Amino acid sequence: MFISLIADYGTGDPAFAEVKQQLLMGIPQAQIHELSVPPFSTLATGFWIAQLGLNPGPVNRLIYHNCAPRQDDPEARQDNEGEGLTYALLPNGVKVVGVNAGYTLSFIKHHAQELRTIDVSRGGSQFRSRDVFPPAAAAIAKDDFGLLGTTLDSAQIPDVPIDRVAWIDGYGNIKTTIPAHTIQLEPETKIVVRIGDIVSDAIYSDGSFRVPEGTLAFAPGSSGWLGADDQPIRWIELFLRGGSAWARFGKPKLNQQITRIA
Secondary structure, eight states, rough: EEEEEESSSTTOHHHHHHHHHHHHHHHHEEEEEEOOTTOOOOOHHHHHHHHHHHHOOOOOOOOOOEEOOSSSSSSOOTTTTOOEEEEOOOOTOEEEEEEEEEETTTTTTOOEEEEEEEEEOOOOOHHHHHHHHHHHHHHHHTOOOOOOOOEEEGGGSSSOOBEEEEEEEEOOOOOEEEEEOOOOTTTTEEEEEOHHHHHHHEEOOOTTSSSOOOEEEEEEEEEEEEOOOOOOOEEEEETTOOOOOOOHHOOOOTOOOOOOOO
């Protein structure tokens, strides 16, 4: 069993070790690989669930995710209750277990063959991904579906917000939620892009490296997967050849709006 653990604990946070320890109690032979997203970033969580889950990988795979801002109810919490645990089955057999919060399920909601609640406590601990959820994830990993509850209505899950910052990679490239197929421009067309208060010229490119050094490219990036209709989905990236697009735009946060002015 290959497990991708996606959570907002923080890079190097011992919380990852604690959760992995609990998962390994139920799935001793698992290989667990962790991916840290920024605090409360359900958009980044959902993006990576889709990017890892819908692309090729080991046959026996589970994605276990936890990004639970507890924003489903603004009132004071009883017993640390938060958003509920869910199960999704992707077309390639990948199982996805994690909290339904914000955009965590938005990228996969039209791909999932099954989308169900999991009947476990919504409270009981501030650290539910360690103390409450791992036994349910382990059971599902071993094809024990006794805890599955009602079917989720995909219409109740928010759509992917378009024109947002989805991720910043290690090179400062800005991965966006702009579908590449929606951009009807000729290569080398000059455009203007705004993120927050910062505006920059850019060149639309059909390949990120087909721009001179120091030029900001607005181009289909490396992230994407096959859509529900078997057509490829690609996402636009902002790429500064020889530099950092993230730095050029003043280091914007994830989920920030991107506007193409011209």
